[in-house]
Amino acid sequence: MTQEDPSLKERKVISIGTVRDLTGLSERQIRYYEERKLIFPARSGSGIRKYSFSDVERLMEIANQMEEGVQTHEIRREWKKKEKENENWKKQMLKGQIQAHFKQNRN
């Protein structure tokens, strides 16, 4: 109904204590993963970290990787890789769209 929904999952509104409860991680761990550039909370005016549901999901993925013994460094590397692949995929899709468009016009 109210149209501001699209990004509910991305809104940074959850503070670290709640994230702790949601993920089962310690605050120390959550802050550390930020230090290692795995997670990027927003900050309230007074400097308090605010997380989104997306961030919470991400933290749970990180927790899984860590359990498997993967180092934060590796997690970050893999993440960036997938990010790049995703971008390329989007580019290809766009290309396809454009070609399809011209094809249609020629018929």
Next chain:
Amino acid sequence: MTQEDPSLKERKVISIGTVRDLTGLSERQIRYYEERKLIFPARSGSGIRKYSFSDVERLMEIANQMEEGVQTHEIRREWKKKEKENENWKKQMLKGQIQAHFKQNRN
């Protein structure tokens, strides 16, 4: 992906300061509307109020009503009324489903 999504909007994870920022209402107002049974935050173990995105939406509707000069009492009354109507509507739908089912079986 992670299957716990359905209720993202209902998860009580936002504390009152953030709700204040999101709605523009004062904390006093937010607590008062709770006192008047218009909103029902959860409580953390230590007694801190936690709101959902749904609650935030609701608060914005309340704010609109209040601006129009409607009393909390009236808002509550109207709300309960709509709730009841909604329940009846669901019952009717269910009835329809059942009838359709039997009809199909007879053919």
Next chain:
DNA sequence: CGTGTAAGGAATTCTGACACG
């Protein structure tokens, strides 16, 4: 490297109350 913890301070939240109207 990843995480626990004690330390000190700042910001948040809570309740009950007085105020105005």
Next chain:
DNA sequence: CGTGTAAGGAATTCTGACACG
């Protein structure tokens, strides 16, 4: 009735550091 505010206390969060390994 609806809301502001000062009051005192409890819970939360923050950072930088020491510890272990």
